[in-house]
Amino acid sequence: MKLWKIVAMALMASLVMASVAMAGPAYDNIMKTKVLRAGIMTDSIPGAFYNEKNEWVGMDVDIAEEIAKRMGCTLERVAVNNKTRIAFVQQGRIDLSVANMTHKRERDKSIDFSITYFFDGQKLLAKKGKYAKASDFVGKKIATMQGTTSEINIKNLLKSLGDKDYEKNVISFQKESECYQALKMGRVAAWSTDSTILLGYAAKDAGKFELVGDFISDEPYGMGLPEDDSKLRDAVNFALQDMWKDGTYMTIYNKWYGPDTPYYFPMTEQIEMWP
Template sequence: MFKFKALFIGLLGILLFAQFAFAGPTYERVMKTKVIRAGIMTDSIPGAFYNDKGEWVGFDVDIAEAIAKRLGCKLERVAVNNKTRIAFVQQGRIDMSVANMTHKRERDKSIDFSITYFFDGQKFLAKKGKYTKWEDFVGKKIAVQQGTTSEINVKNLLKKLGDPNYEKNVISFQKESECFQALKMDRVAAWSTDSTILLGYAAKEPGKYELVGDFFSDEPYGIGLPENDSDWRDAINFTLQDMWKDGTYMKIYNKWYGPNTPYYFPLTRSIEMWP
């Protein structure tokens, strides 16, 4: 009995030590290992996606790579989706989530966020020439990604516009590519999410789709970070600000959203800068 207790206490001690060591400050561990594990999407055009050559590319990919380079680290890319990007931060499986994630107060209860590094808003994407305004979608099926702020925003808008079946008319899918496929096959009248994502998919088939109506939400993107780790949060914030100050940010932005790209999206705001 004594041996069993001793063994149990020993194993418990090892587990507690391992947990303590793993849960240490992110900044210290990253500076020691020189590796940053970043959660990045895989089908969010042009934020982060696989191109025709099978390369993992996009705005978020370049932002994450630039952050790692400035901190003298190697970037380890970890595929995430709308369901795992927060959980992976909480579980310590990634050090930051660079995954077109809107900073919401509700999400801030679970993880911390950097300053806003991208500014977007939500719209509808539909086949060209079929709809002209929000009201046209009352009573129609709308595709959204499951578990996103976009899903909530569309339901609230349709309810406000008087759609008695707004709950049933919002159809949830797991992936952005599935939403686009549903639109292509006329299973839904429109797909609604952040406008830059819609622009990305519409560019795959030029001239067939268009954005409808004005923005009906603000979507400020933040980098998801572990809770209560101010040194790491400061490192990310300072790096983003330095990238803005020396032009690195705009170089990356124009590469993906500039006037000479299929995803043209004029920048309307500036990153928060601290003196």
């Protein structure tokens, strides 16, 4: 290799290292810029989606806005999906991932998490009146999202129920909207993911679809955070706990999941509170 190429590569490497060093912990950068960059989904009804007015709305949007406000920052929304919501945290492209993400030990190897801020569980959505229980879907095609815990859970369920073709009977898509479209078109018998997402999409065609069977799993949502940035993790956790304590959390929750919404989902848990 020519000497000038070696020098150029060394210079580029040193610049990258310097930029990383200058970047410092995410919390310090947030406090300096007064901007909190949050990764948020775009088609996860009613967690985060574009409404009929093309407005980016949802519970995750409101929660992220409130956290930024309590940290004295403005919120910069960054669109993420199931594949990018962790990678963007790792790459420093976002400071916080508020993206209906189940807190799993395996994921904790890659990023840190906040306390649980939402409690959900996985179910099956199918045409109303056609199926009664999970075992009715053995041998049927089921949609889910690629690279999610839902994908793993539904395969494990079908396998446990004796479906010999459970691997190929689970059809994985990139987006929630694609799963719902497959269900509407009859390409799959059911769609399996977190129940609140299923309720959100089912509300688009009221009376045509229903949740079937018991919960397949518990899905405690956490917010993804950069590894080893305790100041940022504390700031987010304190904001969540303060929101719960002063009632702001339930105001936001009821706006999207209360009894007067199309997505009614009773709150049955409590956010972890520290004295």
